[in-house]
Amino acid sequence: MPIRFRTGLVAAALAAGLLAAPALAQDDASGEVVARVNGEPISADALAQLLAQQTQGRGEVTAAQRQQFLDEVITVTLLAQDAEARDLHREPDIAAQLENTRRAILAQALVRSLSGEDRVSDEAVRELYDERFAGGGDREYRARHILVPERETAVGIIDELDAGGDFAELAAEHSEDSNADNGGDLGWFAAADMVGPFAAEVEALEPGEYSDEPVETRFGWHVVQVDDTRATDPPAFDEVEDQLRMELVRRSVQQYVQELRAEAEIEYEADWAEPAQD
Known part of the structure; x- marks a missing residue:
């Protein structure tokens, strides 16, 4: 069933997405550019990502709808360009939103890349099962x-x-x-x-x-x-294998974060910000 776009809402959503993702304004050497707005490229990959975000993977997108969506992206790009020309991106609250969103997107991308199931061996999952259920359920x-x-x-x-x-x-x-x-x-x-x-x-x-x-x-x-x-009787291994694997993945990511913090140079500028020492 084809997706129905709600034009006004799409524009608002795209505004948040485009303004928060300065990478969309850069050429991708390995990707197709589907349009340029005052010289600023809109890549096929960027359009596909925004379409996936809008449709959430439900239904089909027709050629006419893809064109309609591209027109929305062009409109929002024009608005974003004009906002930058007015130096709105330098206003403290807007700059803070852009920076916070950039950090969140990059952090989420890293966590996803660190959360691949191949980070945990089958042997480790079996060891956790044996440890968890050695005494029964x-x-x-x-x-x-x-x-x-x-x-x-x-x-x-x-x-x-x-x-x-x-x-x-x-x-x-x-x-x-x-x-x-x-x-x-x-x-x-x-x-x-x-x-x-x-x-x-x-x-x-x-x-x-x-x-x-x-x-x-x-x-x-x-x-x-x-x-x-x-x-109670312990569950069969195949009933809890996925759950145990994800637990080990979370542990691995948490350990990686702890290592990053241990190696980082963190300076607290505000008096209230520095955590109390044990």
Whole structure:
């Protein structure tokens, strides 16, 4: 199905793209030039990139639509040239936008080039799988909790538990969560399914134990009791291979960034900018 261009919106989008990419104004020795505007070339590669950005890979572009799009690019190029003739690109806010966009485009291009799957060997992926799942799959927890809005209330509940109170009854009486009538029972879950502080508390408790201090999350204050735990079967290698490979790719990119920072000469000009020393 042919793509329908929205002329006004295309012009606005192209303005952002062209003004942010000074490389479009340079001849590409290996590429075809499809038009020149006051001597400034518009390459076939630049036009194709802008078309791909506009269509997002959906549908076909007819010859008439390609011509229409080229006309939009020519119009925006004329506007950009006139803006430069008026020295608008030297205004501090516009210059900052251009520089920030240039940096972002180049940084993203480098990250993409560093993220090729060939940076990670099949052996490394298999080693991570063996390391990650040597002890079986994820551990799951059967737990219950009591959610209250105030820490003092949670402390009082823990005192009642210490005195022999029944967790399920206290949950039904005090908890503001939807499972209060069910004794605060959360069923089986993986720690990763819960918010950080709650997950950490669950992992620290043995079956039959409950919190000795209230646990705060964005939902309020919790008293947690773990009823049981179980290990799940590990996933098959082919089910998680892509996920593990991308994890190793991210690690590789992060390591490269750390090396760049370590080798760079970074001078902080503003007093507030320099990070605190450990």
